[in-house]
Amino acid sequence: MSAAVQTPAALSSRRSMTLYLMRLRTFIALFAVLTFFAFAAPNFLSAANLVLMSKHVALNAFLAIGMTFVIITGGIDLSVGSIVGLCGMVAGGLILHGVDLQNGYTLFFNIPEIIVIILVLGVGVGLVNGLLVTWLNVAPFIATLGTLYVARGVALLISDGATFPNLEGSAALGTTGYAFLGAGNVLGLPVSIWLLIIVALAAAYLARWTPVGRHIFAVGGNERAAALSGIRVNRVKLFVYMFSGFCAAIVGLIVSSELLAAHPATGGMFELNAIAAAVLGGTSMSGGRGTIGGTIIGAFVIGILSDGLVMMGVSSFWQMVIKGVVIIAAVIVDQAQRKLQQRVALQQMAQSA
Numbered sequence: 001m002s003a004a005v006q007t008p009a010a011l012s013s014r015r016s017m018t019l020y021l022m023r024l025r026t027f028i029a030l031f032a033v034l035t036f037f038a039f040a041a042p043n044f045l046s047a048a049n050l051v052l053m054s055k056h057v058a059l060n061a062f063l064a065i066g067m068t069f070v071i072i073t074g075g076i077d078l079s080v081g082s083i084v085g086l087c088g089m090v091a092g093g094l095i096l097h098g099v100d101l102q103n104g105y106t107l108f109f110n111i112p113e114i115i116v117i118i119l120v121l122g123v124g125v126g127l128v129n130g131l132l133v134t135w136l137n138v139a140p141f142i143a144t145l146g147t148l149y150v151a152r153g154v155a156l157l158i159s160d161g162a163t164f165p166n167l168e169g170s171a172a173l174g175t176t177g178y179a180f181l182g183a184g185n186v187l188g189l190p191v192s193i194w195l196l197i198i199v200a201l202a203a204a205y206l207a208r209w210t211p212v213g214r215h216i217f218a219v220g221g222n223e224r225a226a227a228l229s230g231i232r233v234n235r236v237k238l239f240v241y242m243f244s245g246f247c248a249a250i251v252g253l254i255v256s257s258e259l260l261a262a263h264p265a266t267g268g269m270f271e272l273n274a275i276a277a278a279v280l281g282g283t284s285m286s287g288g289r290g291t292i293g294g295t296i297i298g299a300f301v302i303g304i305l306s307d308g309l310v311m312m313g314v315s316s317f318w319q320m321v322i323k324g325v326v327i328i329a330a331v332i333v334d335q336a337q338r339k340l341q342q343r344v345a346l347q348q349m350a351q352s353a
Helices: 008-023 025-040 047-072 080-096 111-134 140-159 179-183 191-209 211-221 223-228 233-259 270-280 292-311 316-352
Strands: none
Touching: 025 270, 025 292, 047 080, 047 191, 047 211, 047 233, 047 270, 047 292, 080 111, 080 140, 080 233, 080 270, 111 140, 111 233, 179 191, 179 233, 191 211, 191 233, 191 292, 211 223, 211 233, 223 233, 270 292, 270 316, 292 316
16 A cells, blocks of 8 residues: 655644644643643632642743743843842841941832833843843853842842741831732732833833844844844843843742742742743744744743642642753743744745746
8 A cells, every 4th residue: 555645735734733732832832731720620720729729820820931031032031030039138138127337327229110120130130141141152051040149149148048037117218018029919900910010011012012022032033134124133132131130020029029028048949930931922932033922821820830830739849840841831832833843935936946
């Protein structure tokens, strides 16, 4: 018996369908984990659990949004978890101890001022990452790995490794109200969810409708061609690392506010969840491709996977193994998608010729 031979049209149709399914992989993964845990974990779809999961997802999503822009330019930011811990510790120190002016006086800031200071701190650390990558030509992996250790070390030095507890603040000093950021609700939704909606919409608008967004994709697609076309590549890279630091600072504020405590080890491994969410959401590790919407869905997949495994009583060790497998699988699918896109494009060119 002879094997059936596929016509070029049939082969093209099959490849197009496969490519379409690959592009929908994040939606498929989200539907799969939701369906699985709905049956496997009791009360998984209860209203209270859905709100709690959304708060957990928001933390990953903030970091993943910033990470998406960095990865699109062909970089990586391993320092975001340490920035989370550093920002939480600085916020806690400002609330509890203020700033010693060395003249017998201590300066205390109110909560809005502290929030601004922490956001500027996150942007500043991101700026350091960007300068290392652009001005000193340090590989992004090495530059942000070094910043990871520096930020974590500074966070430990601030309190000699101890926790800043009881961040309720003092009414006399004007430092109360910090808990609202992490534990408050507006119109029935946590404040962190509203903040995520604002940041996600702003990031999506930036990526799709502004020159900066187009420049980010151009740099990731072909940095040399982008430079020759007049795009200021270094400025674009500085921006994405600063934006990543900004997102990490938001997470540091939310976590310490929700717990009303700051610990220097906060944020450990957060960077891996952010990378996983971005890659699973369709952001290419080779740069030049990614969407904020896909990243948000990827963050939901990672968050639901984590919370679902906890509800099922799965060991935290196995959770790390499963997340690692998810990251590897996402990268493999991304590479396969890129190769298939090239084949489909070549075949379409051949047919049109």
